[in-house]
Amino acid sequence: MISRAVVLAPILLAQAVRVRRTTPRLPGAAGPVTGLVAGDGDPVRLAVLGESTVDGVGAPTHAEGLTGRLAEELAWDGRAVAWQALGRTGANARVVREDLVPLLEPADLVVIALGVNDTIELHSATRYRRDLLDLIVAVRRRVGRVPVVLAGVPPMGRFPSLPRPLRDVLGARSAVLDAAAARLALLPGVVHVPMPAAMLDPATFAEDRFHPGPEGYRRWAGQLAEVSRRLLSDTFSG
Template sequence: MHAPFWLTTALLFPVLLYQGKRTRRVTPRLPEATGDCAGQYGEGEPVFRLLVLGESTAAGVGVENHAQGLASQLALQLHQRTGLCIGWSTFGVNGIRLGALLDALGSADLPPADAVLLSMGVNDTTGFTPRFRFRRQLIQLRETLATRYQAPITLLSVPPMDKFSALPAPLRQVMGWRARQLDRVYQVLAARKPEDFRYLGYPTVSDPALLARDGYHPSDKGYRAIAQALAEQDWGLLLP
């Protein structure tokens, strides 16, 4: 139990409710990115294929074209670091929670991939998805994808919502607190089931220059900064 969190939330509920409604009303709602949801960097057949699944970051909210988004930019960074041909694809829905993503994947025509990166958690944070349900849905996701993708699912940590400039205090602090709780679910799962999950820390995007005009999602510079940090991790690629 996280009694201090729920007690704080209950005491602040009228303020949080007002701030949440006002934030939704005044924050610009940016569209999902357009353009091809897949591509590659390098000539010939890709030797490594990356698939990004998730919510608004996978949907490219904050940039105009998917080529500027997380999957494409991470593939570009890996290509530049290794010289290898890297393929990328992305499947994301703005505003979706993990349970709804599971439903959407049931009818999705997903491409082959050597690595699956999951970018989720913001909407489950704001929607107060119970931690036990979040964990169960992650396990269901792994079971759903296991026959198609053998490698562990890479869990990109839940964004640090206490850094989101679009959120006022104390809403920002409470959402950051809740995001850390869901992120802990990621960390524990990855530690206990390394054959199914691995965890990657989320690079903090707090510089206004790295945020889109809504102060909530990454800009093109933000996605590029996140991709640069993630490309430094071990993706099982060997230099030619």
């Protein structure tokens, strides 16, 4: 039987080309890629690795992007947090491992936010899981056996810039890759935090209707912060 994706291939290709041509190209966030949220004691060191969302596309500055917002959330109890954002627009998991991990500074917690580009590139679940595993291993070789948070692959079926049926196909593919990533939570010190589809509504997107805007980053950081605080508490109390 011919699959639905094969039957729809010409339509999907035409839609993908149209989306690429008409979607506004937003720059990454301005300003330094490291920062400090002032507080008490020695700062907790946070590093965030990933694709355009870590590059801060859709936010004016990194302080208003995912990394800066997460650092603020982790500093809620008065602790100091030093943060580093290592993101590249268009990067997949393999590119992040090869090009960005060598730039990683000492960290107490690493958050990885990937999956959209692996989805668009139609990578298999097996490849994505393998590339994420290789990335985790490379991170721990670089900075030690730190806790790692895997941010869930955003549910692309909720991206308003994508027309149907392209939105449905990429939505299904992003769910498959997210399930593959979730299996890595069996590793010690690795936690997967899925992104609920309900988190995404028009108010969360930037003007390109593809990347998060400041409100989207604020919500995402708040969701990741609860797990991150628990991991840090376990690390510093152990």
